[in-house]
Amino acid sequence: MIQEFKKVWKNYTIGMLWLLGVLWPLLGIHPDGTITFQKTVSVWLYILAGTFVCLILYVINTSGNLKPVTTPVAGAARKIGSMIEVMPSWIWISALLICAFIYPLVTGRYATDVAITVLFYICLGLGLNVVVGLAGMLDLGYIAFYGVGAYTYALLNVNFGLGFWVCLPVSGFLACIAGCIVGYPTLRMRGDYLAIVTLGFGEIIRIILNNWMELTNGPNGILGVKTIGILMPFFENGMTLETLWVKKLQWFYYFVLGLAIVAIIAVRRLNYSRVGRAWESIREDETAAELMGVNTFNYKLLAYAMGAIFAGLAGAFFAARMKFVSPESFTFLESAMVLCMVVLGGMGSIPGIILGVVALIALPEAFREFESYRMLVFGATMIIMMLFRPAGLIPAKRVGKRSEDKE
Amino acid sequence: MSDQPILELKNIHSGYGSIKALRDVSLKVYPGEVVAIIGANGAGKSTTLMTICGIVSPEKGEVYYQGEPITKINPENLPPMGLCQVPEGRRIFPRLTVEENLILGAFYRDDQEGILKDIKHVYELFPVLGERSKQHGGTLSGGEQQMLAIGRALMTKPKVLLLDEPSLGLAPIIIHQIFDIIADINKNDGTTILLVEQNANLALKAATRGYVLETGEITLEDKADALLHNPEIRKAYLGE
Ligand SMILES: Nc1ncnc2c1ncn2[C@@H]1O[C@H](COP(=O)(O)OP(=O)(O)OP(=O)(O)O)[C@@H](O)[C@H]1O
Ligand SMILES: [Mg+2]
Numbered sequence: 193m194i195q196e197f198k199k200v201w202k203n204y205t206i207g208m209l210w211l212l213g214v215l216w217p218l219l220g221i222h223p224d225g226t227i228t229f230q231k232t233v234s235v236w237l238y239i240l241a242g243t244f245v246c247l248i249l250y251v252i253n254t255s256g257n258l259k260p261v262t263t264p265v266a267g268a269a270r271k272i273g274s275m276i277e278v279m280p281s282w283i284w285i286s287a288l289l290i291c292a293f294i295y296p297l298v299t300g301r302y303a304t305d306v307a308i309t310v311l312f313y314i315c316l317g318l319g320l321n322v323v324v325g326l327a328g329m330l331d332l333g334y335i336a337f338y339g340v341g342a343y344t345y346a347l348l349n350v351n352f353g354l355g356f357w358v359c360l361p362v363s364g365f366l367a368c369i370a371g372c373i374v375g376y377p378t379l380r381m382r383g384d385y386l387a388i389v390t391l392g393f394g395e396i397i398r399i400i401l402n403n404w405m406e407l408t409n410g411p412n413g414i415l416g417v418k419t420i421g422i423l424m425p426f427f428e429n430g431m432t433l434e435t436l437w438v439k440k441l442q443w444f445y446y447f448v449l450g451l452a453i454v455a456i457i458a459v460r461r462l463n464y465s466r467v468g469r470a471w472e473s474i475r476e477d478e479t480a481a482e483l484m485g486v487n488t489f490n491y492k493l494l495a496y497a498m499g500a501i502f503a504g505l506a507g508a509f510f511a512a513r514m515k516f517v518s519p520e521s522f523t524f525l526e527s528a529m530v531l532c533m534v535v536l537g538g539m540g541s542i543p544g545i546i547l548g549v550v551a552l553i554a555l556p557e558a559f560r561e562f563e564s565y566r567m568l569v570f571g572a573t574m575i576i577m578m579l580f581r582p583a584g585l586i587p588a589k590r591v592g593k594r595s596e597d598k599e
Numbered sequence: 600m601s602d603q604p605i606l607e608l609k610n611i612h613s614g615y616g617s618i619k620a621l622r623d624v625s626l627k628v629y630p631g632e633v634v635a636i637i638g639a640n641g642a643g644k645s646t647t648l649m650t651i652c653g654i655v656s657p658e659k660g661e662v663y664y665q666g667e668p669i670t671k672i673n674p675e676n677l678p679p680m681g682l683c684q685v686p687e688g689r690r691i692f693p694r695l696t697v698e699e700n701l702i703l704g705a706f707y708r709d710d711q712e713g714i715l716k717d718i719k720h721v722y723e724l725f726p727v728l729g730e731r732s733k734q735h736g737g738t739l740s741g742g743e744q745q746m747l748a749i750g751r752a753l754m755t756k757p758k759v760l761l762l763d764e765p766s767l768g769l770a771p772i773i774i775h776q777i778f779d780i781i782a783d784i785n786k787n788d789g790t791t792i793l794l795v796e797q798n799a800n801l802a803l804k805a806a807t808r809g810y811v812l813e814t815g816e817i818t819l820e821d822k823a824d825a826l827l828h829n830p831e832i833r834k835a836y837l838g839e
Contacts, residue, residue, distance in 0.1 A: 466706075469695070469699060469702065469703060469706075470703075470706065472692070472694070472695055472699075473692050473695065473703050473706075475694075476692035476693060476694055476695060477690050477691075477692060479654060479686065479690065480686060480690040480691070480692065481692075481703075482654065482674045482675055483652060483654070483674060483678075483683070483684050483686060483690075484678060484683075484703050484704055484706055484751065484752075484755065485675050485676075485677070485678035485679060485706045485707040485755065486675055486703070486706055487673070487675040488675070
């Protein structure tokens with residue numbers, strides 16, 4: 193045990209001293225120019241105490257003194273894991289669905305709002321997953337298609353008074369066209385070059401939105417976008433059809449939930465279809481795919497178009513939700529965020545992506561109380577997750593381990 | 600042997616930009632034959648196969664398949680026509696399972712039953728693939744990967760099978776196994792085979808005719824036996 197401790201104490205001390213060095217400028221230097229040490233040291237001591245306990249536990253564990261405790265625990269965990277696997281997936285799915293349905297009824301407005309954001313990002317993540325996870329093309333400008341969808345609805349609605357349901361397919365279609373426009377000239381490139389070009393494309397769209405004052409009203413954005421309206425029959429005097437505006441956040445939640453469910457089903461079906469297999473073969477080895485008769489160019493273009501459609505549809509919902517669109521919502525940071533969700537959750541795995549989105553949207557919300565350390569905690573969590581689950585939170589089965597390992 | 604070659608290269612010049620890999624290469628493959636192309640590293644053997652499949656487009660010359668020129672045809676349209684390649688270094692899809700790899704070989708086909716039957720046939724040829732059908736391609740051993748690559752190509756129902764160095768990096772015993780199966784495919788299915796090899800001894804023993812490729816040019820063409828006993832070939836390629 194002493195041996196084990198000797199191995200780690202140096203690194204630990206250096207790490208803690210480094211943390212002190214990082215912490216002090218954050219906590220000790222105040223905007224009014226005063227400098228303090230008190231708070232830094234006390235926070236640091238708390239962290240020191242906490243991590244020291246962890247360290248001791250770690251040392252005891254690695255030197256094997258904890259075996260009598262860990263073995264049964266690990267055994268129980270494995271048992272529960274296999275029990276969960278045995279349970280048919282429909283139980284899972286229906287339980288999740290029920291939770292999703294009653295969620296806005298039992299929570300408040302704020303929580304529902306966060307959930308709507310999560311659902312938007314699930315659609316985006318799933319769409320990007322088609323491009324990145326299945327077809328294996330790194331796309332850094334994905335959010336541009338979201339922007340195209342959002343602006344399509346906003347412009348059509350504000351300028352021509354067209355309703356949401358008319359505009360929704362138009363949004364998807366225009367995003368798809370935008371996807372093909374970037375795709376067509378760029379898909380001959382591979383890897384890094386493709387990433388750079390898509391990054392550029394994303395910026396082009398944002399700058400157009402920002403500078404084309406006559407059309408998009410520039411950085412001020414477009415105000416007064418109508419929310420979703422549905423035609424409802426009223427029977428008060430005879431039968432009349434009237435538009436009911438979905439004003440309540442709860443109701444809006446259900447529409448976005450519907451969109452997310454459609455996206456999940458669509459991506460799942462794509463994944464296990466002939467098309468999905470073609471995409472995966474392109475990701476694995478483009479030349480070999482071509483030799484086997486896969487029209488790589490068409491399928492790559494299709495991947496782009498499909499991904500863009502998901503983003504475009506989500507964009508229209510986004511515009512309807514916010515009742516306002518501006519270029520600020522479609523920056524590179526957003527693209528990077530969606531990519532993070534896909535990678536963190538596990539490329540190619542639908543549950544993984546959902547979890548990744550929840551982790552990246554809900555965690556920062558949960559850490560709001562820590563205020564200025566929010567991003568610090570957030571970063572640390574991400575690093576820890578990546579250390580322990582390098583293939584993502586829930587890696588895709590098809591990208592998993594040797595199948596014989598499971599036996 | 601019929602008079603009409605099933606595959607013919609006429610005066611092919613090919614390369615990569617300023618690098619000229621093939622100069623004036625002409626060769627013929629007749630139906631039912633096993634033809635070997637032998638040559639040293641960098642002679643242009645793989646380039647020849649890639650040019651036939653349209654991955655590399657020739658600067659001059661024309662490739663004829665069943666009498667039709669195919670240089671303008673996109674590579675993905677060749678497997679439906681019965682022309683398929685097992686590329687150098689196998690290039691199977693590592694993160695797809697063995698079975699998915701095979702299904703991808705049948706990508707252009709939509710006869711579900713036929714596909715299932717052919718998968719079974721591949722498993723009969725290579726029983727080890729059947730045992731590992733749910734395993735990821737990338738986790739197979741080199742020899743198994745070569746078998747998978749050949750099996751995947753067989754799924755396209757080729758009339759002409761192009762094989763690029765099937766012996767690469769394999770133990771002698773596995774090489775023999777694979778060459779036996781190549782002979783089987785030729786005999787039982789009547790598949791014409793164009794075989795590229797550095798291992799001249801092996802290739803010429805399996806082949807009916809052979810070509811010698813040296814720095815992008817065909818320098819010799821003869822019956823495989825004759826090449827095998829040609830003193831120059833023995834000196835240059837068989838290390839005597
Ligand atoms: N993608 C490429 N780009 C540029 N040059 C290439 C490329 N592929 C091959 N070459 C060059 O073309 C020439 C022929 O290469 P090729 O791969 O056809 O040789 P090979 O006969 O198959 O050799 P080996 O037995 O080592 O596989 C070589 O000089 C090689 O450097
Ligand atoms: Mg080669």
